[in-house]
Amino acid sequence: MPQNQENKKQLVNHLSLDCVVFGFHENQLKVLLLRMKKTREWALPGGFVYSDESMEVAASRVLQERTGLGSIFLKQFHIFSDPRRSDKNPAVSDVIEFGQNSPEQSFFDQRFITVGFYALVEYSKVQPQPDVLSDHCDWVSLTDVGHLMMDHRQILDKALETLRQQLLFQPIGYNLLPEKFTMPELQKLYETILGCELDRRNFMRKMRSYNILDKLDEVKSGGAHKAPSLYRFNVGNYTKALEEGLNGRW
């Protein structure tokens, strides 16, 4: 809403942000979604920008409200500006009571251009919280995500495309996996993002060649099969690979 009760700061017209929050749990890539109160449609967590905020600050604020996390790895990846994208906006007036000709109503009736952010978070640390327009906030496995509100499916797909591209030259996993993990768990993360199965030996060989993992003197216990070895990211090499690419400088 343009005027916040506690806080008379003005929101910037026309601009919104939507966040694709990825978490990894039980060998599945999950995304944080909200269910809208009236339409029952699922939507990405999103929000608006105050006049004294950058988009990044606004996105951090929105995600803190939805997840309880203060510090999140967050990255803008695309701006969605199809002039017709807001036409598909579910009537917000069905959800919130506005006075006639209220500024709140006309704020929501605008064309919105939205900035997509993606976030990689540790699943277990998130405490999902619905916003005023929704009655439910929860993790949904990527394979179970169906229709989403407006162009949110397109925003989710673009975030995935960005992650996939990142896998071609940067390591991934540090913000998604627990501190210690097995090679099959890491492979499963890659497979879920890429949307296809990978050859086990090839994956292991390639991953080892990047020199970003430390093999621990521990195995994962509790499984039915032979206990697999545990690994941890070598933070120094991981950070270097983030900066210089997995295949080194030119």
Place this chain on the structure above:
Amino acid sequence: MPQNQENKKQLVNHLSLDCVVFGFHENQLKVLLLRMKKTREWALPGGFVYSDESMEVAASRVLQERTGLGSIFLKQFHIFSDPRRSDKNPAVSDVIEFGQNSPEQSFFDQRFITVGFYALVEYSKVQPQPDVLSDHCDWVSLTDVGHLMMDHRQILDKALETLRQQLLFQPIGYNLLPEKFTMPELQKLYETILGCELDRRNFMRKMRSYNILDKLDEVKSGGAHKAPSLYRFNVGNYTKALEEGLNGRW
């Protein structure tokens, strides 16, 4: 301006776009800049968005006006939204005559959030055209770019950073080099983007391993030294490498 004389379409408040147009000429990476009439500051070509345009359509329109080119390889790379970035806007009223309390004046006085696009163009095809706020539009070698208006230097640097990252996993050059080029010319393009010198043999070995070049039965004539071989991009393999990354799929 909010109202265009020929065309009464409304511009979207708060939103602008800025384009970093790269061209390669005489072994130098160049960027297209405008010189502002009053302040004499150099600036990136930019513009605003009509209510019926996406950001991409608006950026294409702006670049067609500045370069004469109808079809340009153009990619959004970042949104710049520091709430103070427009404070450094040179007084547009020094350049354009507004009526008192005119809507044009208040349009320019807003906070602007700008979307950065970068474009790779064939230098020789561009016919630089200044806009209403500028008296000069020209190519400037990257090494000669000094102070730029507002945060345009930051926008240029971020575009370069994006190109550098792209070099880690994607080929580059198809939109920048002439159809036939020598290995030293291709290496010079990489060196200019990376801002450092590369080892000649290492570069050649790495580039050949990507299988994106066809060596021609021709040499480049006219130089003082031994005539170097000419190459051409293998468009099929180049396109595949753009999609799958230089090091192949996972």
